[in-house]
Amino acid sequence: MPDPPSVPGMAELRVVDLSDQVSGAYAARLFAAAGAEVTLVEPPTGSALRRRPPLLTSTEPLRSAAFEYLSAWKRGVALDWDSPPGAAALGCLLDRADIVISTMPAAQALEFDRRVRSRRERLIHVSATSYGLSGPWAGWRSSDLTDWAASGYLYITGDPAREPLQGAGPWAGYVAGVTAAVGGMAALFARRATGRGQLVDVSAMESMASSHQWSLALWSHQGRVKHRALNRHAEAHYPLNLFPVSDGWVCIAAPTLAQWVNLCIACGIPEWADDPRFATAGLRYDAADEIDQRLEPVLSQWTRAEAAQLLQDHHVPASAVLSLDEVLVDEQLQSRAYWAYPEALGDPAKMPGLPFQLPSSPAAFRPAPTLGEDTAAVLSGAGCSAAEIAAVLESGADSD
Amino acid sequence: MTSRILDGVRVVEFGYAWAGPLVGRMMGDLGADVIKLEQNTARGGKLEASAELQAALDDWRRGEAVEPTLRASVFPEGQPGPEPWNSAGIFNKLNRNKRGLCADLKTDSGRRIWRRLVEQSDVIVDNFSPRGARSLGIDYDTVREWNPRIISVSCTGFGHSGPFRQRVSYGPVLEAAAGAAAATGYIGGGPIKMGHAFPDPIGGLHGTFAVLAALWQRDATGAGAFVDLSQLETYAAVSGDLLLETSLHGQPAARGNRARSSAPQGVYRCRDEQQDRRPSLDMWIAVTIEDDAAWNRFRDVVGDERLGDRRFETSDARITHHDEIDQLIGEWTRDQDRTQLAERLQAAEITALPVLTNADLMQSPQLRERGFIVEWDQPGVGRYEYGGFPIHFSGQARPQMRPSPGLGGDNRDICTELGFSTEEIAAFESDGTLATEPPGTGGR
Numbered sequence: 001m002p003d004p005p006s007v008p009g010m011a012e013l014r015v016v017d018l019s020d021q022v023s024g025a026y027a028a029r030l031f032a033a034a035g036a037e038v039t040l041v042e043p044p045t046g047s048a049l050r051r052r053p054p055l056l057t058s059t060e061p062l063r064s065a066a067f068e069y070l071s072a073w074k075r076g077v078a079l080d081w082d083s084p085p086g087a088a089a090l091g092c093l094l095d096r097a098d099i100v101i102s103t104m105p106a107a108q109a110l111e112f113d114r115r116v117r118s119r120r121e122r123l124i125h126v127s128a129t130s131y132g133l134s135g136p137w138a139g140w141r142s143s144d145l146t147d148w149a150a151s152g153y154l155y156i157t158g159d160p161a162r163e164p165l166q167g168a169g170p171w172a173g174y175v176a177g178v179t180a181a182v183g184g185m186a187a188l189f190a191r192r193a194t195g196r197g198q199l200v201d202v203s204a205m206e207s208m209a210s211s212h213q214w215s216l217a218l219w220s221h222q223g224r225v226k227h228r229a230l231n232r233h234a235e236a237h238y239p240l241n242l243f244p245v246s247d248g249w250v251c252i253a254a255p256t257l258a259q260w261v262n263l264c265i266a267c268g269i270p271e272w273a274d275d276p277r278f279a280t281a282g283l284r285y286d287a288a289d290e291i292d293q294r295l296e297p298v299l300s301q302w303t304r305a306e307a308a309q310l311l312q313d314h315h316v317p318a319s320a321v322l323s324l325d326e327v328l329v330d331e332q333l334q335s336r337a338y339w340a341y342p343e344a345l346g347d348p349a350k351m352p353g354l355p356f357q358l359p360s361s362p363a364a365f366r367p368a369p370t371l372g373e374d375t376a377a378v379l380s381g382a383g384c385s386a387a388e389i390a391a392v393l394e395s396g397a398d399s400d
Numbered sequence: 401m402t403s404r405i406l407d408g409v410r411v412v413e414f415g416y417a418w419a420g421p422l423v424g425r426m427m428g429d430l431g432a433d434v435i436k437l438e439q440n441t442a443r444g445g446k447l448e449a450s451a452e453l454q455a456a457l458d459d460w461r462r463g464e465a466v467e468p469t470l471r472a473s474v475f476p477e478g479q480p481g482p483e484p485w486n487s488a489g490i491f492n493k494l495n496r497n498k499r500g501l502c503a504d505l506k507t508d509s510g511r512r513i514w515r516r517l518v519e520q521s522d523v524i525v526d527n528f529s530p531r532g533a534r535s536l537g538i539d540y541d542t543v544r545e546w547n548p549r550i551i552s553v554s555c556t557g558f559g560h561s562g563p564f565r566q567r568v569s570y571g572p573v574l575e576a577a578a579g580a581a582a583a584t585g586y587i588g589g590g591p592i593k594m595g596h597a598f599p600d601p602i603g604g605l606h607g608t609f610a611v612l613a614a615l616w617q618r619d620a621t622g623a624g625a626f627v628d629l630s631q632l633e634t635y636a637a638v639s640g641d642l643l644l645e646t647s648l649h650g651q652p653a654a655r656g657n658r659a660r661s662s663a664p665q666g667v668y669r670c671r672d673e674q675q676d677r678r679p680s681l682d683m684w685i686a687v688t689i690e691d692d693a694a695w696n697r698f699r700d701v702v703g704d705e706r707l708g709d710r711r712f713e714t715s716d717a718r719i720t721h722h723d724e725i726d727q728l729i730g731e732w733t734r735d736q737d738r739t740q741l742a743e744r745l746q747a748a749e750i751t752a753l754p755v756l757t758n759a760d761l762m763q764s765p766q767l768r769e770r771g772f773i774v775e776w777d778q779p780g781v782g783r784y785e786y787g788g789f790p791i792h793f794s795g796q797a798r799p800q801m802r803p804s805p806g807l808g809g810d811n812r813d814i815c816t817e818l819g820f821s822t823e824e825i826a827a828f829e830s831d832g833t834l835a836t837e838p839p840g841t842g843g844r
Contacts, residue, residue: 009620010613026638030606034613053660054645054652065648069640132792137766140746143688145657145665146753152761154667154686156595158586163667164684164755165592166657168583171602174638178605183791185612186430190405190796198795206772206790211601213418214474215758217489220785221476225676226758231581231593233572236472240572242581242591249591251576253569282472317557317568319577321591324646327579327636335562338633342644351644355637356610359625360617 010035010360013188014097016090017041017074020048021103022170023128023204025070026177027184028101032073035360039378040074041090043081044396046371058346066170068342068368069351076369077378078396085391091116092382099124099184106131106138113199124187124197128180132203142204147172151208152215158228165228175211176204238285239263241292242321243307245299249321250307255281259316266314267298340365372396404431405796409615410521412437413498414538417570418597419555419631420527421494422604423611427523428497429789429799435517435814436498436805439505440835443485443807476781483780485807485838492778492804493786500805501814502835505536509833516818518543518550523611527555530565540626550624551614555607559630569631571597578635583642585654602638603631657686663718664689664725667755670738675759684755685738687729687745691715694750701748702732761787776801808836 013036017028020042032038040047049070055062077093079086094100094116100123102109109127117123127133130142130150148154148166158165183200191197209216215226226235233240237255254263257279264273272294278284284291299307304320311318322330328350333339340353344367354361375396379389409432413424421436428434473480474489481487501517504510514537518524526538533539533554540552554560557569558577572593575581580598581591607629614625636643645652659665665688672680689695692715699707706728712718718725733741738754745752754760762785767773774788789799811834815825828834 007620010617012620030609034609035617054641054649055661056645056648058648064641065645066641069644131766132770135766135769140753141749141751142753143659143665143690143751145659145667145686145688146751149667149684149686149753149755152756152758153595153598155684155755155757157584158592158595162586163657163669165584165586166667167594167598168580168585168654169639169642171598171638175602175605178602178609179790181609182426182605182612183793185609185616186405186791187793188616189430189612190793193405194795196795198793201792201794202790203770206767206770209761209767209772210787210790211596211598211605212758212761212787213596213600214490214493215596216762216787217474217493217784219758219762221474221489222478223676225678225681226595228595231591233593233597240570242576242593249576249581251573251581251593253573255570312567315568317570317573319567319569319573321576321581322579323582324579324639324643324651327577328643328647330577332558332562332564332577332632333636336559336630336633338636345644345648348647349644350647352633352637352640355606355634356627356629358610358613358617358627359621359623360613 010358011037013037013099015039016093016097016100019101019103019128021128022066022070022173023176023180023202024101024103024126025049026174027126027128027180028074029070029072030178030181030355031099031184033354033356033361034358035362038074039077039093039374040071040369041077041079041081041093042371044078044372046078050371056345058349059344063345068345071368072340072342072351073362073366074369075374075378076372077375078372079375079392080395083395085388085395089379089384089388089392092379092384094120094123096382097123098188099126101126101128101180101184103128105129106133109133117197117199120197122191122195122197124184124191124200126180126184126187126200126202128176128202128204130204132206133201144170144173147204147208150205152212153208156215156226156228159230160228172204172208176202176207179207232285232288236282236285238281238288239291239295241288243292243296243299245302245304245307247303250299250304250311251319251321252311253317260284262314263311263316266311266316267295269294269298342367405793406430406432409433409523411435411523411525411611412517412521414524414526414528415555416442416527418494418600419603419607420525422601423525423553423555423607424498425494425496426604426608427611431799434498435521435810436495436500437517438500438502438807440502440807440837440839442502443488443491443838476784481780483806486779487781489784492781495804496776496786497799497802498805499810499814500808501811502808503811503828504833504835505538507831507833509828509831511537513815513818513820513828513833514538515546516820518546520818521547521550522615523551523553525553525555525607525611529556529568530554530560544624544626548624549618549622551611551618551627552624553607553611553614553627553629555603555629555631557630558632560628571599571631574599574632574635577632578639579643580635580639583639583651583654585656587654587656587658589654599631599635603629603634606634606637658722659688662690662715663722664729666726666729668726668730668733670733670741671735675757681757683738685733685741686753686755688751689718690751697748698745698750701745701750702729704728704732771798774801776803778803779806806836807838808834811836
């Protein structure tokens, strides 16, 4: 494919982020991580994300950890797009934008889409919602927990003797966010061929449903329901579990025969390495209780770090189960300059920086904007006059 | 309009397990020409159709546990068929919209094939360890010499640098290393991992975005790139809010299914249902009450005067008395149909949803109406349904679903396109560089 002349690079892409949910906000953060110019547009009262728990008490007023994390590398504009000057200013930003990202509910998103794209042929609108913009559930309410329920992950996570369990974070929203970012990039490639933007409709439910390992095929191929199995990896891979050691837990994943043999050697039970009772991962799964009883006394002699190192030395996938506090000082992440330091949140505030390093990724960290931090500068850069900017600032003050 | 947005882009996916192959599947669904490169050992060996296996199949038909080896592979109706390496559902669901090339890169002929693939492709995706990549000669330093425009994305567990760069992993190991397993759990309980290897799809989706952004940038600059994608780092990235909070306030306690700052929220048992061969399955509904207004609507629907207790009036008070409230809600839901209940609660503007099983997902009117559930005729397997493509473009048709390739199923076509002659290809086949079966299965 010969290069078309003067194709824009990532840094020349403009993304307007109207999201007030994790999904869209993370999609926009990924565009920023790839070097695009991302402008977060919030109402003058601030994005709902600014009030999303967990709230940090290190600052006054309280700030949301989710907002501070998700808004890094974005510029911040506050305007009331229900007021004439605010609507005009948003229009000005959208005129220059390649992509607008929204997390509005379905009916609003469709109305917004008709309004903004009818006048802007090249604009791409990426919508991230829980259930999508169509279908019988499109208008249904959702939360982080119901996103887990809709995803099929809730039912299969946790203790079979207890209720199904959600993950610790709003990860279904994050998965929808990465999927939405992929959709936005793909629409840019499509626009290169057609000259036209389009609506990209991504749901947390479908993004998560397509992130299942084998359970959808398990149903269509064998008519079986997948269950939760505590920390075993149902239904046929073993050993794969969290095991107690002297100072906590380790995760060991040794489903292949070679890994099983190495595990037996590392744990001083070589006679099990060629025992036909344990010859396949599935046989080992069915003998999991017996295997656990034999492994646990051996493993309990070691610390997490010792067990993980010894097993890795034997090419057995294993890791200490680290707390989040420990992850923050983990030498692997530290050595790869993974962390960013939002100083305004106080010492020792620390969070993941870029999830990957691309040639176009920004060189320096830029913390989340304070409310309206860049309103005047961004609108001026977009060609708004001083009077128009003053009107936007004025209308924002009114609605406060 | 065509669904093939990435027409003209060629991707070589040399991936194992889930994360790398997911990048290939996403690119293939978007219309790229994805060549799935495999070693002949990639899909395991041949299964002997033993008497024990037949007995196990009979058990399965009676509704008992599937024989473990069959269970792991998700064979259709539990039947491995004559070419089990081509009929596993767990493989076929992940490798649609790709072509199959099975080549031994360690031979001289294999090196020639690899070089031409690199020269004639845009993207290489692998998920080998750095050591494995170097020993196979697929590392970036080698391939950039042959094609400076190539985008090489390596999806490793821990990344190509740092003290753990040679560590081996699967998804659950990374859940442990990223703090996610320790953060997830029942109140007062130990660490819990997710029901599937969740870092894999998260790594694969980030990898797909990285490929697209790197391709976009390459088209502007002409320069290729190496992307060192650590699945640990992409997985920790989805806990960015939790990690930031922890850095300032320490790790929050495990909270089960509860919300951070409102109550009640939980997963409540409903009437059991029969979904597969078992007599009944536990069924649940997830409910979130965000604020006092939602609480009042909820109380009206439940109609239990005990929920009107003044001790439950504010959100803070409901957090304090969460156990007691859960008990009352659980009594109310216990004998109800979860789907009807969710519909009734949603009609009253209360956030509630049945906790969906895999069977529910495949039968979901929401997913079906949107065309998410797809079907294709997999050679040697038959017509089965699968999860489809999660992105809907208003200006493109839904992606076509082409079956997953058999092992080495496109060897000849691909080698012909790479410029090898019929004689050369025949020689590659006879010297074992190209294969269409796992080792040790002999001729048929």
